[in-house]
Amino acid sequence: MKHFVILGGGYGGVTIANTLLKGNMPSDIRLTMIDRMPYQTMKTEYYALAAGTASDVELRVPFPVHQNLNMKYGEVSSVDLENKKVIMENDDPVYYDQLVIALGCTDRFHGIPGAEEYACTIQSMSAVRQTYQVLNDTKPYGRVNIVGGGLSGVEIAAELRESRPDLNIALIDRGSRVLSAFPPKMSAYVEKWFHEHDVETLSHISISSLEPGVIHTTGDDIISDATVWTAGIQPVEIVQKLDVPKDHQGRVLLNEYYQIPEHPEVYVCGDCASLPFAPSGQAAEGQGEQIGHIALALWRGETPRLSPIKLKGTLGSLGKKAGFGLMGKRQVMGRVPRILKSGVLWMSKHHFG
Numbered sequence: 167m168k169h170f171v172i173l174g175g176g177y178g179g180v181t182i183a184n185t186l187l188k189g190n191m192p193s194d195i196r197l198t199m200i201d202r203m204p205y206q207t208m209k210t211e212y213y214a215l216a217a218g219t220a221s222d223v224e225l226r227v228p229f230p231v232h233q234n235l236n237m238k239y240g241e242v243s244s245v246d247l248e249n250k251k252v253i254m255e256n257d258d259p260v261y262y263d264q265l266v267i268a269l270g271c272t273d274r275f276h277g278i279p280g281a282e283e284y285a286c287t288i289q290s291m292s293a294v295r296q297t298y299q300v301l302n303d304t305k306p307y308g309r310v311n312i313v314g315g316g317l318s319g320v321e322i323a324a325e326l327r328e329s330r331p332d333l334n335i336a337l338i339d340r341g342s343r344v345l346s347a348f349p350p351k352m353s354a355y356v357e358k359w360f361h362e363h364d365v366e367t368l369s370h371i372s373i374s375s376l377e378p379g380v381i382h383t384t385g386d387d388i389i390s391d392a393t394v395w396t397a398g399i400q401p402v403e404i405v406q407k408l409d410v411p412k413d414h415q416g417r418v419l420l421n422e423y424y425q426i427p428e429h430p431e432v433y434v435c436g437d438c439a440s441l442p443f444a445p446s447g448q449a450a451e452g453q454g455e456q457i458g459h460i461a462l463a464l465w466r467g468e469t470p471r472l473s474p475i476k477l478k479g480t481l482g483s484l485g486k487k488a489g490f491g492l493m494g495k496r497q498v499m500g501r502v503p504r505i506l507k508s509g510v511l512w513m514s515k516h517h518f519g
């Protein structure tokens with residue numbers, strides 16, 4: 167038997183497992199997926215759990231159940247590429263013939279002193295649970311600063327406004343506008359929503375350090391009862407420590423089959439992989455489906471047929487009633503994109519379930 171091991175049961179890992187299970191895997195392949203959690207979590211909704219508008223259980227989706235899939239729960243510590251083994255925390259190593267690394271991302275603090283120690287984060291379920299506690303225990307009329315005006319920062323600021331009307335909320339960015347990766351018209355719409363809902367947007371702020379209760383900047387200090395960090399991501403530490411070629415964002419460079427060129431038995435998927443677009447759940451799923459088909463074709467001795475990954479666009483929420491979206495060049499703002507986003511979440515949950 168050959169052991170095919172998937173590290174990480176997120177958007178990428180689960181899609182690969184489902185693709186393999188539907189695709190007539192050869193009978194000599196043993197499939198194992200390893201995750202620290204006993205269920206998949208809907209990472210795209212972490213902002214709602216942090217703010218307190220969604221419950222923990224609403225974000226959980228059962229892993230696929232199939233006689234040919236062995237689920238293993240535990241913490242992966244490292245990958246030994248030379249000896250083809252996965253080192254587990256407090257458990258025996260797992261040996262593989264083929265491996266997928268789909269462990270997602272963690273925060274990037276840009277070397278700012280105190281950021282890691284004093285800011286709350288939202289890149290893992292465990293971190294989000296702690297952030298929920300801090301945000302919802304913040305004293306009445308306290309001040310919460312969200313650092314980073316990208317999609318996650320915008321969604322969490324808006325959701326927190328709905329959850330805690332009493333709080334003073336500010337969204338801080340070092341650029342000139344929120345959602346700098348989106349068209350200016352969309353940023354203007356979002357900034358107007360924030361203005362109408364009493365969320366401050368602070369631009370051109372360069373943070374120099376964090377201490378308990380205060381954010382130091384190159385200008386004035388900013389008082390902060392709670393700070394949420396959404397100002398950058400990078401692949402998880404396990405991937406950071408892998409001695410393989412990477413792009414400038416720390417993502418692993420891959421060949422046409424999404425394998426590490428020096429280790430073609432290892433695929434890398436999702437936020438850990440160097441892809442020609444920004445990390446997203448959609449990209450992880452699109453790539454995951456391709457990796458599944460590639461593995462099936464190679465097992466059959468066929469040449470995999472590949473087409474470019476197609477992304478459908480991005481949808482963001484401003485609380486429960488408004489949203490924004492970009493589909494190709496088409497910009498949508500208001501209630502419709504919010505309804506679409508709820509629909510996408512529903513489909514995503516049921517697909518995985």
Ligand SMILES: Cc1cc2nc3c(=O)[nH]c(=O)nc-3n(C[C@H](O)[C@H](O)[C@H](O)COP(=O)(O)OP(=O)(O)OC[C@H]3O[C@@H](n4cnc5c(N)ncnc54)[C@H](O)[C@@H]3O)c2cc1C
Nearest residue numbers: 174176177178202209210242269270436437446447448450
């Ligand atoms: C607030 C927020 C909103 C977002 N909104 C969108 C959106 O609207 N659309 C979109 O496309 N994308 C969105 N994203 C991005 C998207 O969630 C990620 O790009 C996507 O989850 C990446 O998928 P992945 O499979 O690479 O990793 P993940 O889905 O993060 O899966 C990684 C898995 O690995 C497991 N794991 C990690 N480390 C270990 C370890 N050491 N041991 C064992 N298990 C481990 C984790 O438990 C997890 O199950 C959003 C992200 C955030 C934070």
